[in-house]
Amino acid sequence: MRAGPLQDGRPPYLKAIVQSVILVVAMGYDAIIVGGGPAGSIAAMYLKRAGKKVLLVDKAKFPRDKVCGDAQGRKLATVMKDLGIYDDYRKLPGHPIFGLRLSSPNGVQIDMDLIDRATGTPGYIVRRMDLDHFLFSKAKKFGVQTLERTAVEEVLFSPEGSITGLQCRHLDTKQETTLTATVYLAADGADSVFAKKLGIKNPPEHFIVALRAYYKNVEGMGDLIEIHLLKKILPGYFWIFPLPNKEANVGIGMVIKDKNDKNINLVDELKAAIASNPLFTERFKGAELVGGIKAWNLPVASYRRPCTGPNYLLLGDAASLIDPLSGEGVGTAAISAKHAAATALQAMEKGPSRDLLAAYEQALWAEIGEEIKADYRIQRLGHRFPFLLNKLMSKAAKNQEFRKKFEAMLPYTEGKERIGAWRFVASLFF
Ligand SMILES: Cc1cc2nc3c(=O)[nH]c(=O)nc-3n(C[C@H](O)[C@H](O)[C@H](O)COP(=O)(O)OP(=O)(O)OC[C@H]3O[C@@H](n4cnc5c(N)ncnc54)[C@H](O)[C@@H]3O)c2cc1C
Structure with a gap:
């Protein structure tokens, strides 16, 4: 995987020839993982720990932001413990969580325990800027080869449906590369190029859109996440997740179909909640928005995407694994990474096949399926x-x-x- 950038000043015809020849075919990876978010970095660590030759490709340069509520729960913690990186994770700047503050559409608010303080593993609010950089850096420390600022632009398929290569472009040098491996792991998020290429897309009733904003000087936060069920956006919600030093991750989200049907503007709803809802006005009196309000989509697991093929697996948001009630997607991404890596290892030993890789989907859904089903039922009840x-x-x-x-x-x-x-x-x- 080399070849430098095209030199300026070359005649255009030479540039064109060099550009077409520069299609470097890099062989010999056991696995290529596209996307260095939680799903990709965690899968890379599992595969490298098993001694495999792994390449992790991301179009971003880390540290990079990811629009998120930043709330991490027991699923991610369990995987971190399994990888032996939990203690370092808890050294990241964040806020431990033991409970939930929930308010109803008519303004009744209750605080509840979620985690046993003496024996439990607390949840953790940690900015994705920090969490994802931590995971990507750990993957490198495990020995994973990485390529940043490298976008997968095209997924090449054989007539039988196997991936034969990934066409990539370095976003600074514009250098083009074709990468090949035994197994491909697509962890490229909600906008997955793999899912697009495979024609997989959630219908709008299985997509949530959400906004995230950081505020400083927010009053009245404890060691709990806050979920407020505001009448207009049901069964979506407004959240306040505490960060250190009275900062908070504040956001709002709802199912895209509901948002379109009700013609809701989420930015207006977020601002209105802070400015005029009696539960929040006092608490945000001296608060200040830090940076902008950002939006992103959440493909939710109430729509079950096919996530395996003859030599590839889809993970995390690319596989649409976000809990349809809570919006938790990092934990399910981590679980998918664990199972995808286990199945990919078998495929490397025995040779990949559609049947063998299908075991990933079964193992994944055996672990998360029941909770997703129950949470979707509650989400729909709230809607109806x-x-x-x-x-x-x-x-x-x-x-x-x-x-x-x-x-x-x-x-x-x-x-x-x-x-x-x-x-x-x-x-x-x-
Ligand atoms: C507003 C909002 C709030 C949320 N709140 C929470 C929360 O509080 N807790 C929680 O657990 N989950 C939350 N989620 C969901 C969570 O953010 C996702 O489920 C999670 O990021 C999925 O991780 P991932 O690794 O699958 O994908 P991502 O984190 O999106 O990582 C994908 C990576 O792929 C790279 N990539 C994409 N395309 C390409 C390409 N073509 N070539 C190379 N690289 C590529 C990207 O640069 C990125 O680094 C929230 C989501 C949103 C939008």
């Missing part, structure tokens, strides 16, 4: 029967036993008994 949310919160505010049941259902909880959504709804009335 928003009055239930007011009822739920009023009951939880008054009834300790009911509140405990409610806590057990929440995403991000650790080691608690989960109950089915329908049984839970029945308990609202009886």
